[in-house]
Every structure is written in structure tokens, then in C-alpha cells.
Amino acid sequence: MGIVSPGESLxxxxxxxILRHAPHGSSWLREGLEAAMVAAAFGREVGLLFTGExxxxxxxxQQAGALGQKGSDNLLAALEMYDxxxxxxxxxxxxxxxxxxxxxxxxxxxxxxxxxxxxxxQCFSRVLSF
Amino acid sequence: MxxxxxxxxxxxxxxxxxxxxxGYLVDLExxxxxxxxxxAAEEGRELTPEHWEVIEVLRxxxxxxxxxxxMRPLTKAMTQRFxxxxxxxxxxxRLFPDSPPKVxxxxxxxxxxxxxL
Numbered sequence: 001m002g003i004v005s006p007g008e009s010l011x012x013x014x015x016x017x018i019l020r021h022a023p024h025g026s027s028w029l030r031e032g033l034e035a036a037m038v039a040a041a042f043g044r045e046v047g048l049l050f051t052g053e054x055x056x057x058x059x060x061x062q063q064a065g066a067l068g069q070k071g072s073d074n075l076l077a078a079l080e081m082y083d084x085x086x087x088x089x090x091x092x093x094x095x096x097x098x099x100x101x102x103x104x105x106x107x108x109x110x111x112x113x114x115x116x117x118x119x120x121x122q123c124f125s126r127v128l129s130f
Numbered sequence: 131m132x133x134x135x136x137x138x139x140x141x142x143x144x145x146x147x148x149x150x151x152x153g154y155l156v157d158l159e160x161x162x163x164x165x166x167x168x169x170a171a172e173e174g175r176e177l178t179p180e181h182w183e184v185i186e187v188l189r190x191x192x193x194x195x196x197x198x199x200x201m202r203p204l205t206k207a208m209t210q211r212f213x214x215x216x217x218x219x220x221x222x223x224r225l226f227p228d229s230p231p232k233v234x235x236x237x238x239x240x241x242x243x244x245x246x247l
Contacts, residue, residue, distance in 0.1 A: 034244065041200035070196050078195035081203035 010116065013086060014045045016124035019054035023072040024065035029057055032130030033075045040082040047124060048079070050109070051090035051117065055097065058089060058104035076107050086110075090117050142168055154235070154242050161239025169237045177237075180216075181225050187211050188238040198235040198243035 017036040021028035033048075040046045050058055062073035079087070087107050092114040094100060101111045112120060121127050136148035136156050142165055148156035153169070155161060166185060170177050177185075187207050191199045199207060201219065209217030222230035231243045 037200070041202050043202070074194065074196045078197050078199075078203070081191075081195070081199065081206050083202070083206075 010119055010123045013047045013124045014126065015039050016047045016049060016121060016127045018049045018051060018121075018127065018129045019057065020052035020130065022053040022056040023062060024069060028130045029054065029072055030070075030075065032128070033072065033079070035128060035130070036084055037078070037082045040079075040084050045086075046082075046084050047086035047088065047120070048084060049088045049090065049112075049117065049120060050104075051093045053093075055089055055093045055099065055104065058106045058109065059099075060103075060105055062106070073106060079107070088112050088117070088120060090114060092117075140165075140168060140172075152236075152242060155239050158239055158241070165239065166237050173233070175237075178225075180221075181237075183212055183216060184208065184222065184225060184230070184234055185238040188234050188240060192238075192240045198240040199231060200243055201229075201231050204231055204234070 015036070017032050017039075019029055019032045021032075023029050036046045036048055057072050057076065062071045064071045079085075087109045089101075089104055089109045089111050091101075091111050094104065094111070101109075104111075134156060135150055137151045138149050139146040140149060141147070142162075145160075147160045147165060150156055153172075167177055170181070175181075184204075188199065188204070190211075191197070191203070191207050201222075205217045205219055205222065207217075208222070215221065219230075222234075226233040226237075235241065235243055
């Protein structure tokens with residue numbers, strides 16, 4: 001963890017999935033994670049970027065939602081089994097919500113300064129935004 | 131996701147167990163080892179100890195992640211639990227021909243894997 005300099009972690013990759021939505025209220029987060037897993041199941045090298053409200057998915061204490069929605073925490077836990085290991089979080093999105101890198105403990109993530117987030121999207125040949 | 135529509139039923143020990151159009155359990159709570167034997171027998175398979183290893187890993191995977199694994203994570207989970215030999219795709223293909231994740235999930239009483247085409 002910690003803000004890294006570009007180059008250190010910004011190796012080229014095949015697919016970047018950008019997650020911009022909080023766990024509940026819509027199915028965007030879940031859909032994004034599932035898309036990442038499908039690509040990974042087919043051997044693509046996948047990266048995940050949590051930004052905007054998507055950073056909330058990384059907070060401890062997640063629960064199932066109303067109406068029997070499953071929580072997203074166990075989906076995050078499964079990422080490792082799909083060999084999705086490149087996970088990034090936008091430092092600016094954390095800061096805007098009064099959070100720090102110490103709060104995002106659900107997944108090993110690399111915290112990126114906002115300028116590096118832009119660089120990150122350029123490292124991947126495909127980007128899907130959820 | 132678990133389908134909710136019962137298309138046919140299977141009677142086991144005096145109970146009617148609901149199955150969906152593709153033969154997956156409608157109520158995952160209905161699963162038992164005896165039911166697994168029965169589902170396998172319907173497909174002309176007999177469950178050996180090696181099949182049960184896979185079923186154990188599948189059920190454990192679902193418990194941990196609320197997700198039926200695709201092939202890749204299944205091989206990884208098998209390797210972690212039983213070693214590299216048991217995690218080989220070939221081994222799994224031999225036990226559950228056609229599609230180990232789909233056939234395995236059905237017999238192990240899990241929903242059909244969604245991220246496995």
C-alpha cells in the first residue's frame with residue numbers, strides 16, 4: 001500500500017474495469033466485478049480501479065443489502081481465486097469521502113494519486129467503466 | 131443465480147425436490163450427499179471418492195464466496211486443497227466431462243456458474 005510512483009505498478013495490461021458505484025442501490029458494482037471475473041476466467045489480465053463511490057466497496061463491515069441482495073465483500077474475496085491481483089484505488093476519491101488508505105482494508109490495493117489514475121487507464125488496451 | 135422455477139421434481143426419501151429447467155436445485159437447502167448420488171445417477175455417473183473431493187471443494191468455494199466457480203478458480207481451489215495433480219483441468223474433465231464447473235455445480239447443489247460460458 002501507499003501512493004506509488006508510476007512505472008512501479010503501471011505495467012501494461014489487457015482490461016481495466018473501473019468501478020464507480022457503491023455496493024448497494026444499483027447493481028453496477030456487482031456487474032463490474034462479474035465482468036472482471038469473466039475476463040479473468042478466460043485468462044485475460046485484468047486490473048480493477050475503484051474510484052468515485054466505488055471506493056466504498058473496500059470498507060470493512062459490508063453486509064447484505066435490502067431485498068436480499070448479496071453483499072459484495074465475498075465477491076471481492078473471490079477475486080484472488082480468479083487471479084485478479086491488480087487493484088487500484090483513486091486517492092482523491094478516498095479523500096473526498098474523508099477516508100484514507102487505512103480504511104480500505106478489504107482488498108490489497110495500490111493507492112494512486114489522481115494524475116496516475118489517468119496514466120493507469122492508458123496502460124490497459126481496453127477499459128470498461130461501471 | 132439460483133433459478134426459482136421448478137420444472138420437474140425428484141423424489142428422495144419421500145420428499146419432492148424441485149429442479150429447474152437445467153437440472154439445478156431450486157432450493158439449495160435441499161442438497162444432501164444422497165441427492166448428489168441421485169443427480170449423478172441420472173446422468174449415468176457413479177460418484178467416486180475423487181468426485182467427492184471436487185464436490186467438497188465446490189461447496190466450500192460457494193460457502194466462502196457465494197459464487198459457483200468457473201474452471202480457472204476451480205482448478206486453483208482444487209490445487210490449494212488437494213495438490214497440483216488434483217487441480218489439473220484434465221483430471222476434472224475426466225470426472226465431470228463436458229463442463230466440470232457446470233456439471234459439478236449441479237451435483238454439488240450450487241447455482242449454475244454465471245461467469246462460465
